[in-house]
Amino acid sequence: MSAAxxxxxxxxxxxxxGSRMWLDPASWCALFLLGLPTVLLTTSTDFxxxxxxxxxxxxxxxxxxxxxxxxxAKNGYGRGKNNTVTNVTVQLGATGFLxxxxxxxxxxxxxxxEHVLWVRRRDWHILSSGMLTYTNDERFQILHTxxxxxxxxxxKYVQKRDNGTYECxxxxxxxxxxxxxxxxxxxxKAYIQGSSGEHHVDMGSVIRLVCIxxxxxxxxxxxxxxxxxxxxxxxxxxxxxxxxTRPGPQTQSLLTIEQAQDSDSGNYTxxxxxxxxxxxxxxxxxxxxxxxxxxxxxSSAIELKRALALTIILPLLCILR
Numbered sequence: 001m002s003a004a005x006x007x008x009x010x011x012x013x014x015x016x017x018g019s020r021m022w023l024d025p026a027s028w029c030a031l032f033l034l035g036l037p038t039v040l041l042t043t044s045t046d047f048x049x050x051x052x053x054x055x056x057x058x059x060x061x062x063x064x065x066x067x068x069x070x071x072x073a074k075n076g077y078g079r080g081k082n083n084t085v086t087n088v089t090v091q092l093g094a095t096g097f098l099x100x101x102x103x104x105x106x107x108x109x110x111x112x113x114e115h116v117l118w119v120r121r122r123d124w125h126i127l128s129s130g131m132l133t134y135t136n137d138e139r140f141q142i143l144h145t146x147x148x149x150x151x152x153x154x155x156k157y158v159q160k161r162d163n164g165t166y167e168c169x170x171x172x173x174x175x176x177x178x179x180x181x182x183x184x185x186x187x188x189k190a191y192i193q194g195s196s197g198e199h200h201v202d203m204g205s206v207i208r209l210v211c212i213x214x215x216x217x218x219x220x221x222x223x224x225x226x227x228x229x230x231x232x233x234x235x236x237x238x239x240x241x242x243x244x245t246r247p248g249p250q251t252q253s254l255l256t257i258e259q260a261q262d263s264d265s266g267n268y269t270x271x272x273x274x275x276x277x278x279x280x281x282x283x284x285x286x287x288x289x290x291x292x293x294x295x296x297x298x299s300s301a302i303e304l305k306r307a308l309a310l311t312i313i314l315p316l317l318c319i320l321r
Contacts, residue, residue: 166183192279211254
């Protein structure tokens with residue numbers, strides 16, 4: 001206890017010696033004012049003598065960022081004055097690259113590595129600080145070239161759970177600035193155009209099947225066509241078979257078979273490198289037989305209508321008699 005504090009305690013004991021009831025409110029107020037400067041001086045002196053604990057650099061940025069986002073939460077992600085937003089679409093299983101160009105965010109020289117952080121907003125997990133990563137998931141890595149303004153968060157073999165918002169935080173002398181990246185994981189899908197599981201063609205006509213691969217940011221490396229279990233892209237024994245593939249955001253593969261024969265009937269499968277296969281069953285029939293089948297179905301329908309009419313009319317005639 002300091003000497004000043006001891007002096008104050010002695011004055012207090014002297015004033016309160018004996019019965020305390022004789023001190024009126026004015027005396028208590030004077031006692032308080034007399035001791036307050038001494039207590040404050042002692043507290044501040046003791047505080048200066050204590051060692052002040054400092055957080056590591058990345059932790060101090062993190063806590064300031066957390067407070068900043070808490071204040072701006074009502075406005076939503078990326079709506080702040082110093083925030084920017086980009087959208088990135090990555091195919092399931094591919095590698096995602098999330099870019100953060102700090103020169104466009106801060107109009108001055110490139111800042112130090114210790115001031116750039118990547119945070120996953122889903123669980124507020126700090127993924128990296130500078131070139132260091134803070135996750136056991138080895139799919140995450142920071143890519144940065146010395147002298148470059150681009151800090152890239154690389155995610156290998158992206159999975160569905162990687163969907164969401166990622167934040168690049170940049171601590172500057174004027175405060176915290178953020179760049180948000182909304183990552184969307186898509187799964188490519190293949191289907192055969194205009195099909196309901198079956199396709200009927202006449203003998204001697206042309207078989208045309210179109211396979212569509214959608215939701216594929218990266219076009220498939222190949223598209224193979226199978227007749228039953230045999231790949232027919234390069235079939236020269238049959239002849240008259242061509243495959244034309246047009247890659248793009250929506251890849252199309254056209255299978256053409258000239259002079260359809262009965263042996264061409266069967267299951268046809270479109271198999272791309274980045275999606276599940278799609279199938280359709282093709283029936284090759286003679287034109288006359290097809291017409292005969294349609295006529296038989298038509299005549300059967302007429303006979304059925306006549307039978308139903310008789311079952312309704314006959315009972316009515318009996319009732320009227």
